Amino acid sequence: TEQLHNAGFMRWRTANRFAAPMVVRIPGGFFKCGDPWHSISDEVIFAHFPGWQVAMPSNAEDAVGLLRAALRSDNPTIFFEHRAMLDSTWARRPYPGDDYVLPFGRAATLKEGSDITVVTWGAMVERVIKASEDVDADVEIIDLRTIIPWDRKKVLSSVQKTGKLLVVHEDTLTAGFGAEIAATVAKDAFFDLDAPVERLAVPDIPIPHNVSLMQHVLPSVDRIADKIEDLVDI
Numbered sequence: 001t002e003q004l005h006n007a008g009f010m011r012w013r014t015a016n017r018f019a020a021p022m023v024v025r026i027p028g029g030f031f032k033c034g035d036p037w038h039s040i041s042d043e044v045i046f047a048h049f050p051g052w053q054v055a056m057p058s059n060a061e062d063a064v065g066l067l068r069a070a071l072r073s074d075n076p077t078i079f080f081e082h083r084a085m086l087d088s089t090w091a092r093r094p095y096p097g098d099d100y101v102l103p104f105g106r107a108a109t110l111k112e113g114s115d116i117t118v119v120t121w122g123a124m125v126e127r128v129i130k131a132s133e134d135v136d137a138d139v140e141i142i143d144l145r146t147i148i149p150w151d152r153k154k155v156l157s158s159v160q161k162t163g164k165l166l167v168v169h170e171d172t173l174t175a176g177f178g179a180e181i182a183a184t185v186a187k188d189a190f191f192d193l194d195a196p197v198e199r200l201a202v203p204d205i206p207i208p209h210n211v212s213l214m215q216h217v218l219p220s221v222d223r224i225a226d227k228i229e230d231l232v233d234i
Contacts, residue, residue: 001049007076008051019074023067029123029170030218031083036206038083039214041122041170044177046078047148053104054148056080058125061093062145065102072101084123091126107151109158113140115232116164119155119181121145124168124219131224137232147177155181156189163194164231168219173201195234200227 007020030039046054053075057063063081070077085091110129115137120128121144132139140158144150159165165185167178178199185197200219208214 004046004049004052004076008049010051011074012051020076021074023070023077023079025079025081027083028080029082029084030207030214032087033209033211033214035209039207041080041082041202042172043078043080043122043147044171044175047177047180049078051075052148053077053146054080055104055146056082056122057085057145058082058122058143059085059091059093061096061100062102062108062143064096065100066104066145068101069103073104080122082123088123088126102145104146105149105151107145107154108143109140109154110143111139111141113138114162115139116166116228117142117155117158117162118166118168118224118228119144119178120168121147122170124170127219127221128168128224130221131228134221134225135228135232137228139228150177150181152184152188156185159185159189160192163192164234165193165197166200166224166227166231167197168200168224168227170202170218172204173199174204176201195231198227198231200224 010018010020029041043056055066057066070079117140118128119142125143128141140162167181169176169178182197202217
């Protein structure tokens, strides 16, 4: 971790005379089998390394654009490639072309709504979309794409419209990146909120080996839908 910190500090320590541009591609997240080593999602660890960018795309098109942006950047980048995305029909997209670049810090509004805002990233995006189709509510869905930097402006603007926020992520609940989003919204959009900011994430336990147990601890479509309905009913 010391060397990762040093790479992130390089531009700051040298008054921008030197940089340490690199892209570290890391597989993560659940897959067809569960275990406490290969099925974890711990992106928040790298959010604590100043100077690093952190990307976690939910589909192949975004992965192309973000990877190209990372390769052209002077900042070092942690690039999470979700294991489930590699074998997911939902995540497949047409190749966007050799010139497609997706800037960091620009979230995507996948579905506009007026009742509640749901912010998510990575493999949870697909589950949130499916959950939104199962509820009697007008759900606005935001895919962050990158968590460092993250699109504060878009999230705050959405919450100001809907008055309610649910953050869904695959990392553990305690100190997960959802806590940073919740704190920001609670501070900067406090008077726009009609309900407490809620988070839905993996409990603070290892990912089980058993696939059924693994799916039980992950935010499922049903649990996401239930949480959305609970917030909308407030």
